[in-house]
Amino acid sequence: MPQPLDADAVRRWCRIALDTVGGAREDIDAINVYPVADGDTGTNLYLTLESAAQAVTAAATGRPTLAEAVRGMAHGALIGARGNSGTILAQLLRGMAEVLAEAGAGGDPGPGGADADAVRRALRRAAAGAYEAVARPVEGTMLTVATAAADAAEGAPGDSAAEVVAAACAGARRALAATPGQLPVLAAAGVVDAGGSGLVAVLDALDAALSGRAPDAPLRDRLGRAGGLDAASGAAAGAECPVATHDSYEVIYLLEAGDEAAAALRRRLDALGDSLVIGGGDGLFHVHLHTAEPGSAVEAGIEAGRPHRIRITALAGETAAPPRPPRAGRAVVAVLPGEGLAGLCAEAGAATLTARPGEAPGAGELTAALHAAGAAEVVLLPNDDELWHAAAAAAEQARVDGVRVAVVPTRSPVQGLAALAVHAPERRFDEDVVAMTAAARATRFGEVDVAERQSWTMAGVCQAGDVLGLVDGDVVVIGHDPAEVAGDVLERMLTGGGELVTLVLGGTAPAGLADRLTEQVRRGHLGVDTVVCAGGQSAPLLIGVE
Structure with missing residues (x-):
């Protein structure tokens, strides 16, 4: 409709x-x-x-x-x-x-x-x-x-x-x-x-x-x-296409200026290079130019108004000084939804970025985290389906600056924990990434959360306030009691077998939930171990089955 x-x-x-x-x-x-x-x-x-x-x-x-x-x-x-x-x-x-x-x-x-x-x-x-x-x-x-x-x-x-x-x-x-x-x-x-x-x-x-x-x-x-x-x-x-000449740069900046000053700047910059685009208006403009004279392009902006967020990048194929000092070693950057989970990953040696509730980090924030790790090789664990594209874009930006980056497609923090558990920096980079990816993929993930609004799901229509049970990202149970929904989700996940269950408790998890689920595993699934940790995430419970 x-x-x-x-x-x-x-x-x-x-x-x-x-x-x-x-x-x-x-x-x-x-x-x-x-x-x-x-x-x-x-x-x-x-x-x-x-x-x-x-x-x-x-x-x-x-x-x-x-x-x-x-x-x-x-x-x-x-x-x-x-x-x-x-x-x-x-x-x-x-x-x-x-x-x-x-x-x-x-x-x-x-x-x-x-x-x-x-x-x-x-x-x-x-x-x-x-x-x-x-x-x-x-x-x-x-x-x-x-x-x-x-x-x-x-x-x-x-x-x-x-x-x-x-x-x-x-x-x-x-x-x-x-x-x-x-x-x-x-x-x-x-x-x-x-x-x-x-x-x-x-x-x-x-x-x-x-x-x-x-x-x-x-x-x-x-x-x-x-x-x-x-x-x-x-x-x-x-292909026979326009290519950057030697020492050609892309110059970008925001400019606070009046319309007349922006028009004069357009004429001046047009003589300095090509691919000139000046968008915006009402006192704020975005300037883009390819030029062999980046200093002159910025000076022209200063004369026209107040340029800021200035970015100068050597175009592809150019010889330019490395934008950052040489790096060494390997690091893992993990994005986590709660302080408890961030603490667990930090103890395991990862640099962490804690996502704010309801606000996923953008590609710029992820790129900054990759650089802040200070390593020549970085493995990024996004730990969320919704972050995949931003993580890929951030990795691409970091590679431009000389950092070797691999994104392990972890869809949940419990997959990130599994990947981090097999991380071995003494291995070759590619071997380490393959091992971490395999560990993440071998981990099924579940979640118990509360619906914020009415919506359609794989299990039917849910209303605001309903308790949702998810397995591998899909809603499989809609209920009202978090403990009952959690038990149902856990049983579904263990149907295919498993050796280790990880329970990550959120800040709103009901009292006694971990004990109840641990007993459920002990009684019904011999040989399966259970690990419980406090994650601090907004969802009451995350479940991993390896």
């Missing part, structure tokens, strides 16, 4: 876009051959969207209006934009926000949210604003895809926001498939435009948020260009 384009839809859009772009990140990176074949477009788009999603979450206190939600999304994208593609995406979201905020000023406009006409105008404003932000627009890029989406939306006969967005997605896909015919570098590599691919994924996420359908097929299947994607990493190196 189609959903209204309101504040709730914006939150869903952010969540789905993060998951969709995160899942396609490596494929998008692989086909990145324009404007510079540096293989980071997917990662930059993901990090930009992550900042947008965090801003929407921060605005979600109370009951935000559509205007508040879309403005938060656009502002978050602007301040967190990465690379050429991320800066353009931020400008596209700003254009949409300007129109949708007008439609939702003072509250969502009626029960239906923003209407079809508002969506048409929002997509057109987005495309026009993106062209204005880019100093030298080129067809066959995400700009072309954005225009095609706006054209298709204006020609859509539907009278609902969901129908217009579906039409825009179809137009964007057609334009993306045609990009190799517009840019010779894409044709030579046998790929479509990477930034355009990311934009299609973002529009698909909006379509999914409004239609209730799952996002479209993965990038390879959707485009039917598997050969081009498989060859992309090799083609990018050999």
Whole structure:
């Protein structure tokens, strides 16, 4: 059933876009051959969207209006934009926000949210604003895809926001498939435009948020260009495409300045390099430039206003001094949901990052933790399905700075504990990672938690306050007594056998729960040992079976 384009839809859009772009990140990176074949477009788009999603979450206190939600999304994208593609995406979201905020000023406009006409105008404003932000627009890029989406939306006969967005997605896909015919570098590599691919994924996420359908097929299947994607990493190196000249750098900064100063800065920076994009407005701009004179680019910003969050990076293939001093040794970084679990992992020798309740750490925070470990080789244990894409993006960023990083796909803290138990820094790095991964995969994980709202689950409909029992991430039991649900979950997990049960008690675990479950194991499963520890997480109980 189609959903209204309101504040709730914006939150869903952010969540789905993060998951969709995160899942396609490596494929998008692989086909990145324009404007510079540096293989980071997917990662930059993901990090930009992550900042947008965090801003929407921060605005979600109370009951935000559509205007508040879309403005938060656009502002978050602007301040967190990465690379050429991320800066353009931020400008596209700003254009949409300007129109949708007008439609939702003072509250969502009626029960239906923003209407079809508002969506048409929002997509057109987005495309026009993106062209204005880019100093030298080129067809066959995400700009072309954005225009095609706006054209298709204006020609859509539907009278609902969901129908217009579906039409825009179809137009964007057609334009993306045609990009190799517009840019010779894409044709030579046998790929479509990477930034355009990311934009299609973002529009698909909006379509999914409004239609209730799952996002479209993965990038390879959707485009039917598997050969081009498989060859992309090799083609990018050999294609005749624009490449960075010696001593070329990417310069990015936020700038507080007036509109006239920003316009003058655009003219000055255009003479210093290429790939110039200046997005934003209302006193805050995001500047992106490729140049051989990074110092001059920053000085120009200082003369125009107040630049901050300055980032200067040598472009791919350049000779530059190592950004960080040489490192040695190996470390493990574990993300944990409670102080008790963090203490256990710290005792086992891991560096820990404790997640705040209801607020997962972002890729930037994870990257900082990887660097803070101070080792040449780092194993990252995310310990949460929801952190997988952020962990992968953080690992990619740390690798750019010379840190060797492997992400072990731990889906629960109990899998992280199992992986850490077999960690042996004296082994070769790859052997250690394989052993930790095998230990994590051999550990089934369960959880007892309390539902926050009514929702559909694999076990039926749950209501707010119901006790949920999960096995390997899926709800298998809905009940009212935490101890009874925990006993049911434990029995299900031991059906397939096991040698060790780990019970991690949360702060809200009922008294006597550990004793009751330990006795259940002793009576019904001979030869199975039980370990109990206090985790301090918000969920009453985590269970691991090895």
